[in-house]
Amino acid sequence: MGILDFLKRKPEPSAGVAKERLRIIVAQERSTRGGPDYLPLLRNELLEVIRKYVNVDVDAVNISLDRDSGHEVLELSVALPDGKPAASAG
């Protein structure tokens, strides 16, 4: 580092942030890849419905579509927050 560099403020290293964000978005996009286009929409609408009753996180709903010999399985899992009572509806 040069003398003049001390006067310039160094930016925070940002590659780590980029890697983490990419890891998450790439995994999410891969999980819906190849499936029908309505899956992301279905996920969002389900999330809205669930949120009417339970205060869950955006990441709490997981949808995956698996192909088994001859038939497809739509798997839906919802992680409910532990401990706290469910938020009241309406």
Place this chain on the structure above:
Amino acid sequence: MTEIIVVTSGKGGVGKTTTSASLATGLAMQGKKVAVIDFDVGLRNLDLIMGCERRVVYDFVNVVHGEATLKQALIKDKRHENLFVLAASQTRDKDALTQEGVEKVLDELTKENFDFVVCDSPAGIEKGAHLAMYFADHAVVVVNPEVSSVRDSDRILGLLASKTRRAEKGESPIKQHLLLTRYNPNRVEAGEMLSVKDVEEILGISVVGVIPESENVLAASNAGVPVILDDNSNAGAAYKDTVARILGEERPLRFLEPVKKGFLKRVFGG
């Protein structure tokens, strides 16, 4: 047997045409008979990078529509007699290319005993990009160490595995080669840029080459000489390594270490 290589990326401006030009030239330098085709209908540019823009008479769409023969439209490279360029049409009609038309041209190149056909894909995932990848045996996915480019290339890897002839016919999958371009080891060391390892981890595929960011790439495109022919540039040397690896040779990656600054630069910065 003619092998078809698509150079693709999803995102624009990452170095597809630069890569297509250098890859095709590099293969020709190895004695292969090569044709390089610009699929970017309406935005012809490969001719400029190859330095043959003033010799374009007929283009890809003319051949597809039977307005010219393939022989008439193929432009022989000035430097390598076994290298030919097929320019994109400047028509604004995006439907000018059809799957049947592209297949006809590729079949004809196969009959003419070409060893390799390099397809320079347009950016995006629309028709032109789809046609460029559809018949491919190999794919070179060009990626920059930058978030939007990495995400788009993952999408392209998905399309290569599902929306190509090999995938639809259930044949052995396209060979995927990830090419990291505009790499700056100094910025990687400073933690400002994704590293080779980062990109490989995120995409789950190893790189076939790393092209360092280089002033020589702009100089080469200014001059209309593919950068692989620039013997004084690291980018050119890295492309030569990449071509050798695609041909099956094993070569270690180079130019990944930061360039140390000289004493004066260390003292005064810059």
